[in-house]
Amino acid sequence: MWRFSQALGGSRRIIQSRLHSYFTIPKVQTGIIFNEFGGPLQYRRDLPVPKPRSNEVLINLKYSGVCHTDLHTWKGEIPFKTKLPLIAGHEGAGVVVDKGTDVKTFEIGDLAGVKHLMSSCMGCELCDAGHELNCAKAEIAGANRDGTFQQYVTVDALQAPHLPAKVDLASAAPMFCAGASVYKALKNSKTQTNQWVAIFGATGGLGTVATQYATSMGFRVVGIDGPGEERKQLFHSLGGEVFLDYTQVDSVPAAVKEATQGGAHSVLNLTASLPSYDQTVQCVRPLGTVVPVGIPPNSGLLKADIFQLVQESLSIKGSSSANRSDVREALDFFNRGLVKCPIKIVGLSELPTVLDNIEKGYANGRFVLDTSR
Ligand SMILES: NC(=O)c1ccc[n+]([C@@H]2O[C@H](COP(=O)([O-])OP(=O)(O)OC[C@H]3O[C@@H](n4cnc5c(N)ncnc54)[C@H](O)[C@@H]3O)[C@@H](O)[C@H]2O)c1
Numbered sequence: 506m507w508r509f510s511q512a513l514g515g516s517r518r519i520i521q522s523r524l525h526s527y528f529t530i531p532k533v534q535t536g537i538i539f540n541e542f543g544g545p546l547q548y549r550r551d552l553p554v555p556k557p558r559s560n561e562v563l564i565n566l567k568y569s570g571v572c573h574t575d576l577h578t579w580k581g582e583i584p585f586k587t588k589l590p591l592i593a594g595h596e597g598a599g600v601v602v603d604k605g606t607d608v609k610t611f612e613i614g615d616l617a618g619v620k621h622l623m624s625s626c627m628g629c630e631l632c633d634a635g636h637e638l639n640c641a642k643a644e645i646a647g648a649n650r651d652g653t654f655q656q657y658v659t660v661d662a663l664q665a666p667h668l669p670a671k672v673d674l675a676s677a678a679p680m681f682c683a684g685a686s687v688y689k690a691l692k693n694s695k696t697q698t699n700q701w702v703a704i705f706g707a708t709g710g711l712g713t714v715a716t717q718y719a720t721s722m723g724f725r726v727v728g729i730d731g732p733g734e735e736r737k738q739l740f741h742s743l744g745g746e747v748f749l750d751y752t753q754v755d756s757v758p759a760a761v762k763e764a765t766q767g768g769a770h771s772v773l774n775l776t777a778s779l780p781s782y783d784q785t786v787q788c789v790r791p792l793g794t795v796v797p798v799g800i801p802p803n804s805g806l807l808k809a810d811i812f813q814l815v816q817e818s819l820s821i822k823g824s825s826s827a828n829r830s831d832v833r834e835a836l837d838f839f840n841r842g843l844v845k846c847p848i849k850i851v852g853l854s855e856l857p858t859v860l861d862n863i864e865k866g867y868a869n870g871r872f873v874l875d876t877s878r
């Protein structure tokens with residue numbers, strides 16, 4: 506028995522070293538870096554390829570989604586602890602091409618994702634309870650650590666989600682922020698089967714996946730976004746039931762109350778719009794839950810009538826990103842074909858145009874960057 510496992514270990518090592526040599530790891534790589542908030546987004550071909558520490562994998566990223574948070578980060582308009590210079594981006598998918606000596610959960614050649622949280626201490630009270638993102642030592646992709654707008658990235662193997670072989674990596678990439686974040690937010694909303702969830706920003710990057718998750722989880726969706734017929738059609742194609750164009754409707758809360766016969770059981774705000782936040786609490790029915798997810802530029806205050814909160818026993822439950830088990834559950838929906846973000850694939854070099862489009866509200870799903878061009 507001892508000899509057999511020794512022999513097996515030996516052959517595994519040979520396969521690993523062959524795979525390792527199959528992936529030639531360059532010393533430099535292409536990525537987009539900026540030195541100051543709002544400063545030039547430099548497309549560089551001479552960025553160093555990081556080396557994995559003992560607990561890390563090196564992932565050759567093939568695709569990265571672009572989140573509205575990347576726009577906020579670049580403009581310096583959310584109070585994240587952000588390093589400079591910075592390579593932004595926090596939802597990527599690629600191939601494991603190297604790993605540290607302590608990594609037991611990945612083999613070279615496996616497919617993996619990169620999400621917002623890249624590492625945490627895994628020993629504090631918050632980490633123990635599954636709130637690694639709030640750990641004082643959390644390393645966040647595209648904030649206090651370089652992220653996914655590059656071809657190679659290192660990440661704590663424990664925080665790298667596995668992807669099945671032959672998965673479409675471009676479609677998988679948005680699952681690691683947009684998908685996982687809205688799945689967790691919907692769980693936090695405590696909505697039950699057949700109940701209504703109102704989604705502000707229903708045809709944005711987060712909104713398009715939220716509409717699909719909500720439908721798959723058995724909820725009825727009233728989506729708020731706009732302008733235009735194209736967005737309405739997109740929303741319905743994703744399983745949404747009632748679409749409200751906020752640029753056309755006199756009062757969004759009144760229209761939500763009418764459509765849901767008394768107000769939604771929960772409201773997710775997935776926009777970067779402060780005026781839309783002013784309407785969220787008015788859209789829920791008694792005992793409802795409001796889940797703030799989107800962040801307006803430079804943040805802001807959520808208006809809520811105290812009497813209404815008390816009298817109607819309302820809950821406000823902020824929701825940030827997702828932990829490892831949320832990501833695992835969220836990916837399961839994707840792997841079973843229940844959820845797929847509408848994507849537009851463009852070259853990494855086109856990031857400045859993409860950010861401009863996101864700022865103008867033209868996302869209608871996700872822009873996904875192909876790191877090879
Ligand atoms: N908390 C989290 O975990 C988390 C994760 C990712 C992104 N975010 C934040 O969520 C927000 C959305 O991100 P995204 O990448 O989906 O952005 P996006 O630009 O792709 O989508 C935003 C959508 O909001 C819509 N919108 C704008 N004003 C509106 C209004 N008044 N009413 C209804 N809809 C309106 C836009 O038309 C757009 O479709 C950003 O602020 C981002 O920083 C939070």
Ligand SMILES: [Zn+2]
Binds near residue numbers: 572573682683
């Ligand atoms: Zn994001």
Ligand SMILES: [Zn+2]
Binds near residue numbers: 627628631
């Ligand atoms: Zn911790």
